[in-house]
Amino acid sequence: MICPECGSEYENDVPDCEGCEVPLVEEVDDGVEEVDFAPLVESTDVAYFGLVTARLEEAGIPWFVQGETSLGVLPRDGGEMGDPGEEVVTVHVAENRFREARQLVRDLDPVEADDWGG
């Protein structure tokens, strides 16, 4: 157990830091609070995102979604243009769990399912 304030290490039976008088927390690895997130999937299909995020939740993989409204002028991925006002949502997952997340959703992906080598 360590003190989140000063970083002092204590034995397990000590509940609080002597100096800071704050509850001790489980020791964490360096950098665990600064997880990088990587874009996993991008779509305008709300139902699809429901499936993806449900699986990520089940697996305990940190995720967030970032939405942006398409202007209808910029081709995405060099392909079709989105309709004006269409919400394009990107699911980001923790980079250290990315491979796991990719496998979880690969059978949900209508485009890359057959394409994904592994």
Ligand SMILES: [Zn+2]
């Ligand atoms: Zn302390």
